[in-house]
Amino acid sequence: MRHVIIGAGPAGINAAKTIRGMRPDDEIVVISKDKYVHSRCMLHKYISGERNERTVDFADENFFETERIEWKSEVAVTGIDAAGKKIICDKGDMTYDKLLIATGADSVIPPIGAMRAAPNVFGLRNLDDAQKIRGLAANAKKVVIVGAGLVGMDAAYALLELGKTVSVVEMMTCVMAINMDAYAAGAYQKRFEDAGCSFYLGKKVCGTGTSGDLVTSIELESGESLECDMVIVAVGVRPSVGFLAGSGIEVERSVKVDAHLRTNDPDVYAAGDAAGLSGIWPNAVKQGVTAAKNMCGENVTYDDIYALKNTVNFFGLATLSIGINAPEDGDHVEIREDRRNYKRVIMRNKTVKGILLQGDIRYSGFWQHLVKNEINVSDIKKSVFDITYGDFYGVDARGQYEWRVSA
Ligand SMILES: Cc1cc2nc3c(=O)[nH]c(=O)nc-3n(C[C@H](O)[C@H](O)[C@H](O)COP(=O)(O)OP(=O)(O)OC[C@H]3O[C@@H](n4cnc5c(N)ncnc54)[C@H](O)[C@@H]3O)c2cc1C
Numbered sequence: 278m279r280h281v282i283i284g285a286g287p288a289g290i291n292a293a294k295t296i297r298g299m300r301p302d303d304e305i306v307v308i309s310k311d312k313y314v315h316s317r318c319m320l321h322k323y324i325s326g327e328r329n330e331r332t333v334d335f336a337d338e339n340f341f342e343t344e345r346i347e348w349k350s351e352v353a354v355t356g357i358d359a360a361g362k363k364i365i366c367d368k369g370d371m372t373y374d375k376l377l378i379a380t381g382a383d384s385v386i387p388p389i390g391a392m393r394a395a396p397n398v399f400g401l402r403n404l405d406d407a408q409k410i411r412g413l414a415a416n417a418k419k420v421v422i423v424g425a426g427l428v429g430m431d432a433a434y435a436l437l438e439l440g441k442t443v444s445v446v447e448m449m450t451c452v453m454a455i456n457m458d459a460y461a462a463g464a465y466q467k468r469f470e471d472a473g474c475s476f477y478l479g480k481k482v483c484g485t486g487t488s489g490d491l492v493t494s495i496e497l498e499s500g501e502s503l504e505c506d507m508v509i510v511a512v513g514v515r516p517s518v519g520f521l522a523g524s525g526i527e528v529e530r531s532v533k534v535d536a537h538l539r540t541n542d543p544d545v546y547a548a549g550d551a552a553g554l555s556g557i558w559p560n561a562v563k564q565g566v567t568a569a570k571n572m573c574g575e576n577v578t579y580d581d582i583y584a585l586k587n588t589v590n591f592f593g594l595a596t597l598s599i600g601i602n603a604p605e606d607g608d609h610v611e612i613r614e615d616r617r618n619y620k621r622v623i624m625r626n627k628t629v630k631g632i633l634l635q636g637d638i639r640y641s642g643f644w645q646h647l648v649k650n651e652i653n654v655s656d657i658k659k660s661v662f663d664i665t666y667g668d669f670y671g672v673d674a675r676g677q678y679e680w681r682v683s684a
Pocket residue numbers: 283284285286287288289308309310311316317318319320321352353354355379380381382401402403427428431517520548549550551555556557558559561587588
């Protein structure tokens with residue numbers, strides 16, 4: 278059996294590892310247009326010089342040799358012929374028995390002014406982007422970052438570390454609005470400002486000023502003009518699925534998959550950002566493992582869509598969010614804070630729908646369990662913040678800990 282995996286991110290690498298564990302004699306091929314395996318979460322550390330090509334690699338040392346996996350780096354897949362079980366690549370075609378699409382996502386650069394064409398405007402998705410940013414940063418003084426989500430803040434952090442003058446423009450009124458509330462976000466904004474960063478929140482970019490083919494300023498609808506030598510655009514991503522046009526594999530915005538992460542073709546699976554179920558690392562890992570098991574004949578479903586978990590850490594301040602971040606009408610929000618910690622819980626129908634912890638982020642497994650399993654906590658007569666593992670006791674027939682809280 279020949280398993281081919283397109284993509285060497287967390288979904289692809291963990292799928293390859295899982296298949297090897299289950300099928301010692303099967304052929305496994307991993308294809309990537311990247312030269313090196315790398316963690317996208319570490320790209321800011323590459324830009325700031327804290328890591329290099331080797332130390333952003335998240336796979337085990339000598340992974341491909343040890344696991345006997347054929348590694349095809351710097352190979353771009355340009356098409357798939359699902360009926361013929363053939364992959365079309367820029368460096369020759371190949372066949373498969375089972376295929377995993379784990380191609381992640383691409384940065385979106387909006388068509389504003391010269392943004393798409395200018396050689397000093399970058400997305401931040403691949404090591405290749407980080408290498409270009411680091412290269413240009415050597416001579417750049419002023420950098421504008423468009424977008425204050427996780428990726429934009431990563432970029433801002435890296436460039437502040439390099440001593441650049443950094444301005445961040447964001448449409449929302451706080452930074453990292455998807456990951457946390459305004460209070461928790463404010464703690465990061467303050468730390469970034471203390472490091473010299475300027476924020477333009479609640480503002481929209483409407484144009485660019487240019488000199489030759491370079492963008493030299495970012496224009497805001499408010500009338501402000503931000504001078505720059507380099508721009509990083511971090512306004513979102515799009516699943517990397519363009520090469521599937523005409524392949525026979527169904528695509529909407531992302532690859533369409535069922536609960537087994539199988540596409541409309543029974544021998545083709547998708548996992549990670551390309552499958553569009555979530556856009557975070559731990560879920561890409563789980564999806565890669567799930568798809569791999571199914572490629573080896575198991576019958577496993579992926580059911581972790583609702584327990585979204587994200588950790589942020591800048592300037593020594595950690596924040597963890599699990600579940601939803603924005604309360605809806607009828608939800609009950611509780612907050613507890615002291616000098617070092619901020620906690621916010623969103624309750625719905627006596628269950629925890631979302632938890633945000635800033636400062637001390639221990640016990641994430643406990644909170645994840647509460648959110649994912651929609652545990653009814655109404656019988657515990659104390660603040661939800663004080664519930665601990667001690668409030669559930671006993672073991673079930675299989676020897677697993679079990680919640681003794683009425684449903
Ligand atoms: C700057 C940044 C910071 C982030 N920080 C965090 C964080 O702190 N926490 C978190 O949970 N998540 C974070 N993420 C998101 C996380 O990195 C992604 O969710 C995760 O990498 C998705 O994994 P994946 O395996 O689906 O795809 P990717 O990691 O994107 O890998 C895709 C692979 O597919 C290959 N590929 C794509 N198209 C082709 C093609 N046509 N032919 C051949 N190969 C192809 C690529 O070369 C690559 O090897 C961050 C992302 C970025 C960009």
